Amino acid sequence: MSQSETSGVSARVQFDPAEADPLSQRQRVGAATAGVLLVGTGAVALFVSDNGAGTAVALVVGGVFLLMSITGMPFLGGRLMDAELLMGRRRARLIQRAKAAPPLEARFLVDTLILTDPEVMGDPSAVALDFALLLDEVRHAADEALEPEGELHHPTSPEVGDPLLVLKRSTGQRIGIYAMTAKSETGRVSTAFADQFTARAAQAQCDAFLWVAAASFQDDLKSLAARVQRETDKRVAIVDWSTRRVGLDRGIYELANRDPHVPNQGAPATRE
Known part of the structure; x- marks a missing residue:
């Protein structure tokens, strides 16, 4: 899995094109906007705040959003200080679960996916x-x-x-x-x-x-x-x-x- 790491606050962010659906244009714009705001807030806080950890968090999270907007890949998981967050590809998880499930459960899972994921028709x-x-x-x-x-x-x-x-x-x-x-x-x-x-x-x-x-x-x-x-x-x-x-x-x-x-x-x- 490819990784980009930001040191200084024990941070690690994971992106993997093989496991993630690419972001839409609107999502990339939203990620860029959030990234600029957070990075800007963190940059200002460097000079006016004594909360070094909070400033670092804002800079790291803002950097993550900027990376998402540039690469088009969503954030899958990471570790920041003592907190760890893992996010999987929902569609892939449901498909794998449906493949292993009995027919009635598999049908329910696939129908749920069709109703909640408009882009499922493009997934072979x-x-x-x-x-x-x-x-x-x-x-x-x-x-x-x-x-x-x-x-x-x-x-x-x-x-x-x-x-x-x-x-x-x-x-x-x-x-x-x-x-x-x-x-x-x-x-x-x-x-x-x-x-x-x-x-x-x-x-x-x-x-x-x-x-x-x-x-x-x-x-x-x-x-x-x-x-x-x-x-x-x-x-x-x-x-x-x-x-x-x-x-x-x-x-x-x-x-x-x-x-x-x-x-x-x-x-x-x-x-x-």
Whole structure:
């Protein structure tokens, strides 16, 4: 761990880019302002105060804030005289804890992180964990939805457009089940993704498609569903997984009973 040390008052300050989220521009400006004020106060106190320790504290803490504003790295921990303070990266701690936790606790931790950390969508490790949890939840829900005479198949190494699972109902209908988006994802669909997905889905040995989507923005997915249904002539239903786990029964019922055409879904996605 890289360290910068200030001697004279037994002080040590720790910064580590590997363990900290970089400061935003606003945070850097705030740190610079606080640093200038504290350093200025400490400099004045050198000449007008007999409290050498207090002056040193003001100078050291002000220096820390200035370093934060210059490097863009937040203060992680340090020791000043007899006091020691350690601060960890909250997001990294929660992700590590969630990885080691049972599924229900892991889901709670990830959902809490999504609600309280607006920048979590830019963290690949958080998004990967969120999607891994979604995959497990969809597999479990498919097992619950399986009829006594039905079958559940697990395709090997599915690619974009391939179903995660194929549920064969007692009627013989084969439903391709997809985990489309996790809660930490945007739900936006690029043209390249839509093209690849549609081409692969057309080759899937399924009679209908059931998509599980947890991202709150689903307009692109609805447009993609309309395109897939139009080009493959197979029904598509979307299960909203964004607020709570609702199971797959309603989506399966919709696929079995509604008209093959998706109503009012708009044009295919053309973003990105």
